[in-house]
Amino acid sequence: MQSQLSRDAGTSIDIRNVVKRYKGQTAVDDVTLSVEAGEFLTLLGASGSGKSTLLNIVAGFITADAGRIEVGGRDLTTVPPHRRDLGMVFQHYALFPHMTVWQNVAFPLKRRRVAKAQIASRVRQALEVVELGHLAERRPAQLSGGQQQRVALARAIVFEPQALLMDEPLGALDKRLREQLQLEIKRLHHELGTTFVFVTHDQEEALAMSDRIALLRDGRVVQIGSPQDLYDRPASRYAAEFLGESNLFTGRCDGRTFVDERSGAAFTVAAGGNGVELRNGSALVVRPEHVMLAADDAPLPADHNTLDGLIRDVTYLGSGLRVEVALPDGRHLVTRTGTRSGLRPQPGLPVVAHWHAEHAVVVADDTGAAVSATVSETASTVAA
Incomplete structure (x- = not known):
């Protein structure tokens, strides 16, 4: 259904050198970021990364200490929130409990002194878009959480x-x-063509919904790009660890050879890695879905990297299996495989984990100690 609320391709948002500090702590650290007209951009990050603070600065609920906010080329830095013409949806829906669904949706139009006839038409259209027209006379307490969120939308x-x-x-x-x-939010974005800026700490949510993702850490944008860019070509170890599950190795790179500092194993990597300088202090990222398992006596492709190990754990995920392989040096490697793959993984089974060089991505090691590396430094030692 195409709604009458559909308009143009949205408007651009430009965040220029924005800084926000609280009691000497920097929450947003000189962020410059452009959101394209009609784009669905997600601000992704851990708690305290500055993503919600940045969004609230754009909305006008928080005043930045420095920088500029432009929407559609208009400087809104000093414009109060109610004059910015920006819609806002919070985690806690902030619906008026004494009002019906219809009255809640009509409220911003009444505040703007829109004519009654136009209010009726636009409220009806908005409720049709979120598929709640049949619940217009209910109050928020009579709705489910999902229905309340759609009212807020x-x-x-x-x-x-x-x-x-x-x-x-x-x-x-x-x-x-x-x-x-x-x-439903993706459908809404497609139907309206409006610019969406979405804040979440949930990586799967960000991957599923976004045109682009801006990953924040300590008040700074550490990488921005499409979901596929961030997942397949992380710019740093932090990005690889935060977005999706990863197998990570710390070591040094020389040309197309990466040497793992823990085991001394040498792996072939794609030429040039991820565009980072291949140097000491780099990290190697291999996503679990790119790691294959074979019996320890099976023939393997000549251009694959290999590691011997024992299957430590097998978890059924419905669509596939998550398999942990314990390595001889005490770490473990994670793979994801189909339920109908040739090898039947069982705990204790000797296997060879292998992957093609093009799936070995070299990144800058910017974290020091790993936050949640899949190739764990604390895994129990494999029995001889």
């Missing part, structure tokens, strides 16, 4: 804002509802 889009800002809007929902609302 309808209220945010009904006045046709220049852009829609969402701060962890699905954080209070269970997994099934989160996944359902992810699809």
Whole structure:
């Protein structure tokens, strides 16, 4: 269904050298970031990374200590929130409990003194977009969490804002509802063509919904790109660890050869790695889905990197298996494989883990000690 609320391709948002400090601590550290008109951009990061602070600066609820916010080429840095023409959806929906769904959605239009006839038409259209027209006379307490969130979305889009800002809007929902609302928000974005800026700490949510992802750490953007770019070509060890599961090795690189500092094993990598300088202090990233398992006596492709090990654990995931392989030096490697692969993985089975050089990505080792490396330094030693 194509809604009458659909407009143009949205508007651009430009964040220029924005800084915000609290009691000497820097929450947003000189961030410059452009959101394209009609784009779905996600600000992704751990708690304290500055993502919600940055979004609230764009919305006007927080005043930056330095920098500039432009929307559609207009400088809004000193413009109060209610005059920025930006829709906002919070994690806690902030619906008026004494009002019906219809009244909640109509509220921003009444505040803007829109004519009654136009209010009726636009509220009806907004409720149609979120598929809640049949619940217009209910109050928030009579709705499920997912329905309340859709009311909040309808209220945010009904006045046709220049852009829609969402701060962890699905954080209070269970997994099934989160996944359902992810699809509905993507549909809403496609239908309206409005610029969306979405904040989350959930990597799967970011990968599923976004045109681009800006990954934040300690108030700075450490990488920005499409979900596939960030997943397949992380710019740093931190990005590789934060976004998806990874097998990580610390070592040094010389040309197309990476030497693991722990085991001394040499791996062939794609030429040039990820565009980083191949130098001492680099890290090697191999995603679990690119690691294959073979019996220890099976023939292997000549251009594959290999590591011997014992299967430590097998977890059934429905669509496939997650297999942990214990390495001789005490670490473990994670693979993901189909349930109908040739090898039947069982704990204690000797195997060879192998992967093609093109799936070995060299990144800058920017974290020191790994936060959550899959190739674990603390795994129990494999029995001889």
